[in-house]
Amino acid sequence: xxxxxxxxxxDFDYIEFAVGDIGKAAELHENFGFERAxxxxxxxxxxxxxxxxxxxxxxxxxxxxxxxxxxxxYVAAHGDGVCNIxxxxxxxxxxxxxxxxxxxxPTSSPKRYTKDxxxxxxxxIQAFGDVRHTFLSREGNMIAAGFTTPVLTSNEGFGLQRIxxxxxxxxxxxxxxxxxxxxxxxxxxxxxxxxxxxxxxxLYSTVMxxxxxxxxxxxxxxxxxESQIQEFIDVHHxxxxxxxxxxxxxxxxxxxxxREHAVDFLEVPPSYYDAVPKRVPSVEESIEDLRSLGIxxxxxxxxxxxxxxxxxxxxxxxxxxxxRKGNDGFGEGNFQALFDAMEADQIRRxxxxxxxxx
Numbered sequence: 001x002x003x004x005x006x007x008x009x010x011d012f013d014y015i016e017f018a019v020g021d022i023g024k025a026a027e028l029h030e031n032f033g034f035e036r037a038x039x040x041x042x043x044x045x046x047x048x049x050x051x052x053x054x055x056x057x058x059x060x061x062x063x064x065x066x067x068x069x070x071x072x073x074y075v076a077a078h079g080d081g082v083c084n085i086x087x088x089x090x091x092x093x094x095x096x097x098x099x100x101x102x103x104x105x106p107t108s109s110p111k112r113y114t115k116d117x118x119x120x121x122x123x124x125i126q127a128f129g130d131v132r133h134t135f136l137s138r139e140g141n142m143i144a145a146g147f148t149t150p151v152l153t154s155n156e157g158f159g160l161q162r163i164x165x166x167x168x169x170x171x172x173x174x175x176x177x178x179x180x181x182x183x184x185x186x187x188x189x190x191x192x193x194x195x196x197x198x199x200x201x202x203l204y205s206t207v208m209x210x211x212x213x214x215x216x217x218x219x220x221x222x223x224x225x226e227s228q229i230q231e232f233i234d235v236h237h238x239x240x241x242x243x244x245x246x247x248x249x250x251x252x253x254x255x256x257x258x259r260e261h262a263v264d265f266l267e268v269p270p271s272y273y274d275a276v277p278k279r280v281p282s283v284e285e286s287i288e289d290l291r292s293l294g295i296x297x298x299x300x301x302x303x304x305x306x307x308x309x310x311x312x313x314x315x316x317x318x319x320x321x322x323x324r325k326g327n328d329g330f331g332e333g334n335f336q337a338l339f340d341a342m343e344a345d346q347i348r349r350x351x352x353x354x355x356x357x358x
Contacts, residue, residue: 003187004210006098008090011214012163013136014051014058014144015244016084017314018074022050025061025080028313031261033157033254034059040146045069051143054157057246060084060144070107074130080315082241084124085166086134086144087215095135096123102185107132117150118142128170128178129239158257164245164322165216165330169232171239175206175221182208188215194332201227201343201352213328226352228343235316243309243318251306251323252285255293258321264311267344268294279333280304284325298333302326307334 019025026036034052041048046066052059062083064072074083089095093110100106110123118140127133141150170178182188192207202223209216220242222230232242248254259265273291276283280299283290285306290297295308303326310318322331346352 002211005187007087007095007135007186009087009095009135009210009215010090011056011088012166013086013088013134014060015082015163016049016060016062016086016134017080017317018071018078018083019061019063019080019314020075022048022061022063025314026050026052029059029061031258031263032313032319033155033160033257033261035155035157037155038143038147038149038151040144040148042146045071047071047146049146051147051151053151053155054160054246055155056162057160058143070132077130078237078240078315079235081236081317082244082314083130084132084134085127085241086136089135089137092121092123092135092137096125099125099135099185103181104185108134110135111145113142113145115142115148115150120144128168128174128181131168131240159248159250159254160246160321161249162247164247164320164324165218166244167218167220167242167320169220169229169236169239169242171233172222172230174239175204175219178219179206179208182217182219186210186215188217192218192330192332197223203227203229207330216330218330226346228346231346231351232316241317243320245307245320245322248321248323251295251308251321252289252293254321255295255308259293265294266309266311268296269344272296296331296334298329298331299327300329302328305329305331307331 029052034054037053038051047064049060049062062071096110105126107126108124112121120138120142122134122136124132124134143151188208191209194205196203203220205218205220207218220229273287276297280297283297295306298305305324305327307322309320312318
């Protein structure tokens with residue numbers, strides 16, 4: 001048994017956003033093909049949550065009127081953002097006790113909540129910044145603590161299937177510390193390293209991944225004060241979840257629906273597509289279709305992937321849509337084009353000079 005296996009994690013479970021306005025965040029997620037599935041009220045925390053689902057993706061939008069509650073504190077400190085990433089486990093108690101023994105800081109010990117339609121067991125720990133991780137197991141149609149009605153919806157949405165990976169931004173010099181934390185506490189492995197530089201700025205990134213490749217968490221750090229990673233940290237007032245990638249089995253159809261619902265994406269330099277046939281000769285999709293939708297392509301001898309990045313959705317957070325066709329990477333060959341596109345957006349918004357010496 002590996003150090004990771006002992007945690008009995010089977011997948012990502014839900015994403016929880018701490019928000020100041022649930023209605024606004026809900027509308028944004030409806031534009032991404034999510035459907036409202038349930039709601040909860042926890043009086044002791046003055047907490048309201050709406051659950052939005054799309055296939056196996058679960059998003060909790062939470063708001064609290066109690067200034068001492070964790071969700072309210074998150075919004076006060078950071079604005080809207082992802083405050084909690086939940087992991088689905090077979091054995092919550094073992095997972096919790098194992099990570100605490102390895103040095104994790106507990107925030108909530110294991111508790112079981114039961115209704116006539118199911119049960120859920122949860123425990124949580126502190127992660128980087130103010131982000132928390134919840135370990136969760138469930139029976140029946142119980143989603144999380146506080147939900148009093150079963151969740152029966154099965155929403156196919158726009159074809160986004162599950163969480164592929166969660167990308168985290170940390171302060172300059174902190175990436176290696178959190179790499180070691182996820183190695184020591186979770187048993188994840190360092191599987192990739194990126195050193196990406198545009199004309200003006202750069203980033204370093206380390207990908208932490210489970211042996212079964214289900215849990216993937218890249219950690220980015222800025223290389224200088226003008227980096228887009230540092231801009232996220234400045235806007236968010238600290239480290240946090242930069243984006244979450246959602247897996248699609250038919251990204252062209254997903255993107256057509258997303259664009260029909262006025263979802264905005266980063267613009268890709270037009271010249272990018274001229275090199276795709278030579279760079280990724282195995283691509284089956286029409287280059288013109290990819291160009292018209294702004295989808296990026298990357299590949300190797302094992303296959304290729306298609307991906308696209310939205311403009312910020314909740315605070316500085318954005319979503320990625322990704323389809324994998326035999327490729328387990330993260331679009332390494334696209335990083336430069338993406339970085340250049342994001343730099344261009346920074347220049348447009350006046351966050352970066354228009355020349356390297358500006």
